[in-house]
Amino acid sequence: SRLILLQSVRKLEKEFGNKLGNERSNAYPAVTRGSCIYKYFPTADERLLEYDIDKVVYEQRSQFQKILIVHSRSLGNLLLLDDLQNLSESDLIYTETLMQRGKENYQGKEIVILGGGDGALLHELLKEEPKYIVMIEIDELVMKAASKYLRSCCGDVLDTLKGDNYEIVVDDCVNVLNTYIQQGKSFDYIFGDLTDIPISSNPQGETWDFIRSILSLSMEVLKPEGKYMTHGNGASCPDSLKMFERQLTSLKVPVEFSKCKAFVPSFMEDWVFYQIWKKNY
Amino acid sequence: SRLILLQSVRKLEKEFGNKLGNERSNAYPAVTRGSCIYKYFPTADERLLEYDIDKVVYEQRSQFQKILIVHSRSLGNLLLLDDLQNLSESDLIYTETLMQRGKENYQGKEIVILGGGDGALLHELLKEEPKYIVMIEIDELVMKAASKYLRSCCGDVLDTLKGDNYEIVVDDCVNVLNTYIQQGKSFDYIFGDLTDIPISSNPQGETWDFIRSILSLSMEVLKPEGKYMTHGNGASCPDSLKMFERQLTSLKVPVEFSKCKAFVPSFMEDWVFYQIWKKNY
Structure with missing residues (x-):
């Protein structure tokens, strides 16, 4: 041709x-x-x-x-x-950088994954002997597809909605987070594995509202010494990253954060990941 | 805009x-x-x-x-x-894979670099305490440019044509290899850091002739237990790589080879590198 x-x-x-x-x-x-x-x-x-x-x-x-x-x-x-x-299937580095493998200790910890439908994060976190993981994914079809065609990433964790030390809730994570707040439940780690930070000229629009809302709810559900772990955007988008960081500094609960980057093969570029915790902890 | x-x-x-x-x-x-x-x-x-x-x-x-x-x-x-x-400036992995850092021992060795005008290979090899390195580069202007604008890759090795344990010969490497053959000089390592293997439908044309000629001359100048180290092509070009390997098996001097690959940031893909030695050694 x-x-x-x-x-x-x-x-x-x-x-x-x-x-x-x-x-x-x-x-x-x-x-x-x-x-x-x-x-x-x-x-x-x-x-x-x-x-x-x-x-x-x-x-x-x-x-x-x-x-x-x-x-x-x-x-x-x-x-x-x-x-x-x-x-x-070549992006283990993505999951390992998101979870800061080797830097964070998940043993015996209670963890929430917001999103994460490809199952890779759940699969890798389960290797670290956590106490319990709840994954909240809205789209059951993504999980079905990943379980079949990304099996080298997710193993068998998506084959069932309930394992020994994890469960997958098929729901909107905003609903579930609100329920947790009502119940007074809290967690050691919350992973934001949802939509990317948008590339936009100002922090408005429904995606930014969603990101702010998720961050606020998560801070309420996080234990005082807990951490919120999430992906940011390409290192090639400093303005978008700065915009995200400004959202962090304007949350109701004061937070601090660290960040690091890794080259993600399928993105063909460096990606930035954030670790966020409540101030004074 | x-x-x-x-x-x-x-x-x-x-x-x-x-x-x-x-x-x-x-x-x-x-x-x-x-x-x-x-x-x-x-x-x-x-x-x-x-x-x-x-x-x-x-x-x-x-x-x-x-x-x-x-x-x-x-x-x-x-x-x-x-x-x-x-x-x-992000491609240290290229040079380290080409020289198989950590796998080959260059201490006290006599080395020839064919090409290598950017100076990165010379710079990295000199850190391994070789006895002597001769680099043969035809294009003085490349070295001048690299010495100024790729200084984080080549350090100061291109500032002068002669150092304590190295020299840079500005010449066609075919001439110099022929002179070495006449003089009966031989080396522990020869690096082929010249043109890439071409992507072509058959192993003909002047670039393939050049590659075959360089390989033959180098085998004559290589010590019996010496090694010829070179870059191949993108892992995405298996036909081109196979063609190169067929040239290797049809050299006058029988050789064996190993290969390995690394993701080279500026190529945005996996690249294949070869290590070639005379059979029975």
Whole structure:
């Protein structure tokens, strides 16, 4: 299907450039349109990346989002939610950085995961011998798809909604957090594994409202010495990260935070992760 | 300069898709044409990547090639030779995998570097206390540029053509290898840090002739128990790698080889490196 090799295009471009005395002409690598497989996804700062995707593995629109799992030659299976890179089989570093493996001690701890439908975080946290984990995911279809096609990430944790020391609640996490507050229940760790921080010019709109609301509710459910762990955005979006940090400093409960970054293979860029705790602890 | 945010394009696309009942329509992230800074470079398998390049740092055409150093927000300064990603300030892993740091012992050894004009390999090898290193680079201008703009990679090794235990010969390495053969000189390690293995449908053409010729000459100059270390190509190009391996098995001197791969940040993909030695050693 490839009519002209890039090599030939480059050669032609060079000859044209030479003839015209242009030192800076550049042939663009081809953009493939109209293929049954869509291969172009942006970085957080909207740069164009072409992935080596060779197969659509799963495609379904759930009540909440478009679920797409494709196969990449270099990454393995890759989950996209509403066309946003979510997790690939090469992204253990994502989960390990989110949970700060080796830096946090989860043994005997009570943990809530907000979101986390791909099951990778639940799977990795269970290896750390926690007392109990509740995962609250709204979209059962994501879990079904992940359990089948991202099994190297989630193991068998999504096969059942209840294990020895964990349970998966299929619900809106705002409802569940409100119930916890009413019941006076609290946790050692809360993971925000929900929507990314949006790239926007000001911290308004429903996603920002959602993020602020989740943070506030979580602080109420968190034990005094507990920690809220979450992903931020690409390191290439400093303004968006700063905006998130400003939301943190304006919460009703005063908090402090640390952050760190890791290169996430399926994002093809550095990603920033946050650890947030209540001040004076 | 950005007229419509990708977010708005995506929203529009979704609305169109919904109206038309099309589940699979996709808006392409914009390709920026006509900018003074060219930001698109391909992977080894010719996929399109947009880099976060924000500045041209150096641009010169030498007698041998086009030398371009640009600044990337995530990679630091990045050297491009004839528009091919060569080395960035984030690519220590490239040099360390090429030299198999921690797996090979360079102490007291005599070493030749063929090419290596960016100086990174020379800089890293000198830390391993070798007896003597000769680096043979044809393009003095690359070294001048690297010494100034890739200083975090090459340190001060390119400031002078002769150090305590190394020298840089500005010449065609084929000439120098032939002289070594005539003089009966031999080395413990030879590094092939020259042109990449080409992506082509058959192992013909001047680059393949050059690669075969360099390999043959190097085997003659290598001590019986010596090793030839070189980079291959992207892991995404198995055919090209196989073609290179077939050249290895058809050399006059029978050789064996091992290989390994590493993700090179500025290539945005896994790269394959070879270690080659004469059979029966």
